[in-house]
Amino acid sequence: MSRGEASAAIRVVTWNIHGGVGADRRCDLDRVATVIASLAPDILALQEVDGRAWAGRRPGAFERLAALLGGHVAEARLTGRGEGAYGHLLWSRWPLGEVAVRRLPGGRIEPRAVIDAVAETPLGRLRVLATHFGLAPGDRKRQSAFLAALPAERELPTVALGDFNDWRRNGSVARFLGAALPNVASLPTWPARRPFVPMDRIYASAGIPLAPVSIDLTLEARARRSSDHLPLAAMLALR
Template identity: 30%
Template structure:
């Protein structure tokens, strides 16, 4: 028997029949949270190509975007989700939360993963003004078989936590629709790491990092208000957390989290 045949026999015996000698590649999901400030950077320029370059630089599987315009006067009536989808080669999903300057304003998702369905859920509203929402997308994980839920949101900014606390309850109800499904909650929560809002979330969600990673303001970040949360905790392992060093493209810096999905 030749050396090649010996090697081939070994691989067949231990790699396929044994089933344990060759380890399967882990399923990882690269998640980016980015409040894009309707595409306007700190230099006052609306530049979607610049934003697309920032996004593409870390090759995310999914991106949760906040403060997104579609057909709005201030951004020359551009369909920002569609344009960012074109520029990044990712599938755009957008849902309006309010009508603004002749167009739509809300949250968006960019996805390289297959999208099964999506819906927009209004969140509790305590003030006359901006309605908030949760964009819920049903995806298929990179392994090609595991259902994955992504909830992209942007919570209220007022100093009183009341609306945010009620939003936590509504988001908990959404996640409770499929409690065993691997679920990600991604976005601008307008809450500090030691806030009551994050404490409420952490009853059933796990934060990607226990150490604050400052994301705002982008020129000199001093506090974290952008997050990636996940559940059930047993289904996820955090591989990487980092804030991208991008001070100009938006008033927030993007947060990248790489997660490993367990069987």
């Protein structure tokens, strides 16, 4: 995962890996890690990290990904225990401090949370909020309001990223998070086979330039074989 000396911008990536199950219905975290290595992220959020054997996944997903990625990892294990845990994680090339896993409101179908951490980047401290919102519209509205209130707690540049399960331009996610973190990177990411909705997004504080990065067709095909979402990458510049 090495990229040599730090550049003038930070590459941020979010990806719902669907437990490592892609178009061929095989669970393979090694090919997920290969796609991630090609994306060369500095900060990475992964959703649907899944070790539930009964759901056709392989036990120890969190442990396996931590070993494959190296670096610094913060976990939100929301259901299951031990190697059978399910949830999402945040990875950083640089140390992560002040890590907290905050439960989100709602979650009748399954519990939801945000990983709240500060990445000690060479360009300065960056607050990172990594999340995976719920499926119910009412839950997403409350989760959006909760997440949108967090940046005001501290005077730190902030980025929020994840699978928000909402693609509407006037939906609750866009309204609440767009007001708190007005710079947005989004591209169609779902379904991976023929993406047409921006389910996955990256939001950043005002004054932080943020630009989505298109991935080449070869890497897109590899990502499609690895998950039902495509990854979303963006370049973020700290001032």
